[in-house]
Amino acid sequence: MSEDHYLDNEEKTVVFIMTSGPSTPQRCATPFYLGSIMASMDVDVHIFFTMEGVRLMEKGVAENLTAMEGGKKIIDFIRDAKRAGVKLHVCQPALPGYKIDDSKDIIDEVDHVARASALADLILQSHNVITF
Amino acid sequence: MECNGCEFRPELYYDDEYQIWVRREDDDTLTVGMTDISQTIAGKILHVRVRRPGTRRPPGKPVATIESGKWAGPIPNFIDCVIVEGNPDVLENPVLLNSDPYNAWIARVEASAGAEAALDTFLTGDEAYKGYCARAKNEEIECHRKIR
Numbered sequence: 001m002s003e004d005h006y007l008d009n010e011e012k013t014v015v016f017i018m019t020s021g022p023s024t025p026q027r028c029a030t031p032f033y034l035g036s037i038m039a040s041m042d043v044d045v046h047i048f049f050t051m052e053g054v055r056l057m058e059k060g061v062a063e064n065l066t067a068m069e070g071g072k073k074i075i076d077f078i079r080d081a082k083r084a085g086v087k088l089h090v091c092q093p094a095l096p097g098y099k100i101d102d103s104k105d106i107i108d109e110v111d112h113v114a115r116a117s118a119l120a121d122l123i124l125q126s127h128n129v130i131t132f
Numbered sequence: 133m134e135c136n137g138c139e140f141r142p143e144l145y146y147d148d149e150y151q152i153w154v155r156r157e158d159d160d161t162l163t164v165g166m167t168d169i170s171q172t173i174a175g176k177i178l179h180v181r182v183r184r185p186g187t188r189r190p191p192g193k194p195v196a197t198i199e200s201g202k203w204a205g206p207i208p209n210f211i212d213c214v215i216v217e218g219n220p221d222v223l224e225n226p227v228l229l230n231s232d233p234y235n236a237w238i239a240r241v242e243a244s245a246g247a248e249a250a251l252d253t254f255l256t257g258d259e260a261y262k263g264y265c266a267r268a269k270n271e272e273i274e275c276h277r278k279i280r
Contacts, residue, residue: 005223007197008184033204040197040206072202084205 012127013044017119020132021052022065025074028056029067031132032077032086039084046126047081048119050091053132057090057110058100075107082109089114089122135265138168138275141234142261145254150264151208153234154254160247161216164195165237166207166229169268172275174200177226182218182239189213195239198229211250213241231277 016035020027031047039045049057056062062075082088089112095102102113112118123129133140144153151170155163171177179199189195194206195215219237222228228236243250255263267273 005181005218006184007181008187036204037197037199040194040204042193080203080205 007041009041009043011042011044013125014038014046014128014130015119015122015126016045016047017129017131018047018049018053018056019051021055022061023052025065026067027132028062028065028074029072029077031130032074032081034130035081035086036077036084039081039086045081045084045086046089046122047086048089048091048114048122050094050119052098054090054094054100055098057088057107058098058105059107062107078107078109087111089118091116091119133261135261136268136272136274138172138264138268138273139234139277140168140261140264142257144234144260145251145256146260146264147208147210147254148263150260150267152210154211154251155237156247156251157240161240161242162211162213162247162250163237163240164207164209166198166233167264168233168275168277169264169273171230171233171277172273174198174203174229176200177229180218180223180226180229180238182223183215185215185217187215188244189215189241195241198226207238210253211241212244213250214244216240216242233277 016031018031035045065074088110090110092113092115144155150167153165153167177200182196189209190212191210195209196207217240222236
């Protein structure tokens with residue numbers, strides 16, 4: 001049997017920087033799918049939404065968005081990732097440009113509304129940084 | 133037994149969300165698999181990976197990971213246990229989890245505090261059937277076990 005069937009990776013921290021948003025829906029499912037896999041492999045996974053990525057964390061957006069026609073809603077990918085243990089951070093400085101008020105417009109799945117310095121810390125603490 | 137087309141086996145033990153089933157073996161190890169509800173939600177399963185035998189898994193640390201076309205995530209674990217083995221048939225042919233979820237077990241584990249204590253937290257029999265049926269109906273889950 002292939003060795004690939006057994007998992008024995010070390011625990012690591014990975015941060016995904018998500019800059020893609022609703023204008024490129026085909027780029028909006030994979031980070032959550034990959035994040036779910038990595039979290040279920042004991043990786044400490046953080047997704048930090050900045051630039052247009054913050055719009056995925058705005059109420060009413062992911063609920064009505066699919067990566068492919070007829071596909072699963074992005075909100076369901078987000079919820080799968082959360083259940084697997086992925087942590088979601090939204091870039092506070094990016095919100096005003098998209099007229100998003102973090103006191104009322106952000107979906108409940110978000111763990112932290114964070115400053116850019118929080119992303120800097122995550123990057124410096126992580127074993128890998130992946131951008132989408 | 134069935135509910136909404138979802139197969140249920142009253143002799144098995146289930147977590148309170150009916151994601152996994154557990155069976156106690158004669159040697160006191162525990163066999164773990166996916167419920168019919170879980171395999172239906174996942175869709176056609178493409179890949180399964182189990183933690184290496186001998187690895188200790190505390191509650192909350194998954195026993196295995198599953199990938200399907202529309203879902204990826206853990207096989208949740210509620211037991212402090214050590215992995216004994218993965219099911220080689222399932223590892224080679226993951227779609228067995230879709231077609232025969234109660235025979236296609238995923239992993240066998242040894243509970244650190246013994247099987248009896250580990251199963252205390254699980255549901256079985258009529259109580260489990262009631263909850264299983266409620267979840268299938270509330271979430272409108274209709275199971276299909278054909279290979280897709």
